Amino acid sequence: MNKLASELLVERLVDWGVEVVFGLPGDGINGIMEALRRNRKRIRFVLVHHEEAAAFMATGYSKATGRLGVCLATSGPGGIHLLNGLYDAKLDHVPVLAITGMPPTSQLGTGYHQEVHLERLFEDVAAYNAVVHVPVSIPTLVDTAVRTALARRSVAHITFPVDIQEADAELEPYEGGMALARAPSTSAVYKAPSMVPSTDDLQRAAAVLNEGHRVVILAGVGSLGAGEEVVQTSESLAAPIVKTLPAKAAVPENHPNTTGGLGLLGTRPSEEAMEEADTLLMLGTDFPYTRYLPEKARVVQIDIEPTRIGNRLPVEVPLVGGVGSTLRALIPLLERKTDRSFLQAAQEGMRAWREKMADLENPERHPIQPQYLMRVIDKLASPDAILSTDSGTVATWASRHFDIRGDRRFMLGANLASMAPALPYSIAAQIAHPGRQCIAFIGDGGFAMLMAEFLTACRYELPIKVFVANNGGLGQILWEQMVLGFPEYGVRWEKQADFSTWARACGGLGIKVEDPGQVEQAVAAALSHPGPALVDVSVNPDEPPMPPKVHYEQAKGFAQAFLRGEPRRAAIASTLFRDKLDQLK
Numbered sequence: 001m002n003k004l005a006s007e008l009l010v011e012r013l014v015d016w017g018v019e020v021v022f023g024l025p026g027d028g029i030n031g032i033m034e035a036l037r038r039n040r041k042r043i044r045f046v047l048v049h050h051e052e053a054a055a056f057m058a059t060g061y062s063k064a065t066g067r068l069g070v071c072l073a074t075s076g077p078g079g080i081h082l083l084n085g086l087y088d089a090k091l092d093h094v095p096v097l098a099i100t101g102m103p104p105t106s107q108l109g110t111g112y113h114q115e116v117h118l119e120r121l122f123e124d125v126a127a128y129n130a131v132v133h134v135p136v137s138i139p140t141l142v143d144t145a146v147r148t149a150l151a152r153r154s155v156a157h158i159t160f161p162v163d164i165q166e167a168d169a170e171l172e173p174y175e176g177g178m179a180l181a182r183a184p185s186t187s188a189v190y191k192a193p194s195m196v197p198s199t200d201d202l203q204r205a206a207a208v209l210n211e212g213h214r215v216v217i218l219a220g221v222g223s224l225g226a227g228e229e230v231v232q233t234s235e236s237l238a239a240p241i242v243k244t245l246p247a248k249a250a251v252p253e254n255h256p257n258t259t260g261g262l263g264l265l266g267t268r269p270s271e272e273a274m275e276e277a278d279t280l281l282m283l284g285t286d287f288p289y290t291r292y293l294p295e296k297a298r299v300v301q302i303d304i305e306p307t308r309i310g311n312r313l314p315v316e317v318p319l320v321g322g323v324g325s326t327l328r329a330l331i332p333l334l335e336r337k338t339d340r341s342f343l344q345a346a347q348e349g350m351r352a353w354r355e356k357m358a359d360l361e362n363p364e365r366h367p368i369q370p371q372y373l374m375r376v377i378d379k380l381a382s383p384d385a386i387l388s389t390d391s392g393t394v395a396t397w398a399s400r401h402f403d404i405r406g407d408r409r410f411m412l413g414a415n416l417a418s419m420a421p422a423l424p425y426s427i428a429a430q431i432a433h434p435g436r437q438c439i440a441f442i443g444d445g446g447f448a449m450l451m452a453e454f455l456t457a458c459r460y461e462l463p464i465k466v467f468v469a470n471n472g473g474l475g476q477i478l479w480e481q482m483v484l485g486f487p488e489y490g491v492r493w494e495k496q497a498d499f500s501t502w503a504r505a506c507g508g509l510g511i512k513v514e515d516p517g518q519v520e521q522a523v524a525a526a527l528s529h530p531g532p533a534l535v536d537v538s539v540n541p542d543e544p545p546m547p548p549k550v551h552y553e554q555a556k557g558f559a560q561a562f563l564r565g566e567p568r569r570a571a572i573a574s575t576l577f578r579d580k581l582d583q584l585k
Ligand SMILES: Cc1ncc(C[n+]2csc(CCOP(=O)(O)OP(=O)(O)O)c2C)c(N)n1
Pocket: 390, 391, 392, 393, 394, 417, 418, 419, 442, 443, 444, 445, 446, 447, 469, 471, 473, 474, 475, 476, 477
């Protein structure tokens, strides 16, 4: 049997240490599938139900491991389906390689069956984007694609016309022209630059931070893995640590110096610390909601990517480098602040905030409080759980009512904020970390979008745990409409589904919960079940994800929506009233 050109692709992926490819076959990638089959002992192919999920899995795999994620889709529709998941990788800066098929080279340009020029379609999403023309260049194109994905922390795309996939790997190309170059020959190597800012820059940064009276740290995703350094810096500067949501796991929730998240999904003490700050230390973050950042503070910003420094605020001292290594160099230059009152005020604020949040986790209320569901999961989940969540009110509950402690990790599609990545993320995380508890906390809307992937988990016997906070609608948007003064429209489904029946249909454990008294037992049963499990919990459809501080415009919009004929105003008013009562108890 002759070696196929596609085998050059798969062998090169093996050289790069790729262990798993997520995808779904089609007549545009049969050659690549055959190469994967021939190498099935060296690389795992995970068959999904929707290519969007394959791309989310590649992204989730990368987020869970720090390594390259790889997805594969056929020509035309398969490639098109990948796009949303690939944008998730691009916007959250994780390395992903997308491999697609194309019609035969001889037909390109004729309007052939499934002739979608994926190299053009992917122009915006991909940092590297190539069509393969001859087998001999395949290893080099893979090398360049992978290096680009790793170095730019983005998406690389290679598309293979079917004839090239199936061609003889040894096929001699017609060189043409002056033939001044040899056939490409490269290697599967990548070395990340190690950058530490100059002593001058570090001293300038330390001077600004030492002069500050009210310093706040904003820890972004670049701080993950540098928690120790962030905490030491905060101790020296008596600075509250505010965490962006994707950086939730950077510092555990119970550390006395953190005030949790920032923005609509954040906490009041974080918002207040930012309002009062005279100095801001930004760590590996491109936090986009500038309304929540100080207007006048002096800013020191550390980022591994120079183009991100100064992107959101005027910066006095830019430091280009990794968060951990840069802080290690900076810490010896910091003077321990003797006045610790700013940090103490934030800590006081946090005590009050935690009580307020705990009050909303009322176990007795019917319909079930989604905050209570999240807290029960938090209490019963293992210390090394990886929680994935989606865009929706679920993200607010996860942000505020699930604690990072021990070795816990947290994942969401932060910047694209798409619905539905949490289920594929959990599957990918479970594949990457077979021994860990991988949990998806999802809304009914997000789950319905890619629910077929629960079947994927069952088929591969991946013991993921899915909790659907089922409020019968697109809760997040409902509240956004109301804050704008628009009565809700097109955000609730007339008929509610019970997704536990789907879990059982797939061969997994499926439990439906409507009674608050059953929540703990159901969550415990799912978490201790050896295989994939899903709990569908009917939660209060009128529970608002309140911002940390209600601003005048938000309250005004809300009132106007009520006056303009909000259809569920009685139910919403009674929920708000009960929330308030719980907090006053
Ligand atoms: C693909 C996609 N479509 C639409 C949106 C806008 N959107 C954000 S959250 C949300 C509601 C999600 O509903 P659900 O998953 O049930 O969560 P809930 O807010 O009800 O908790 C919508 C429609 C989006 N972010 N992504």
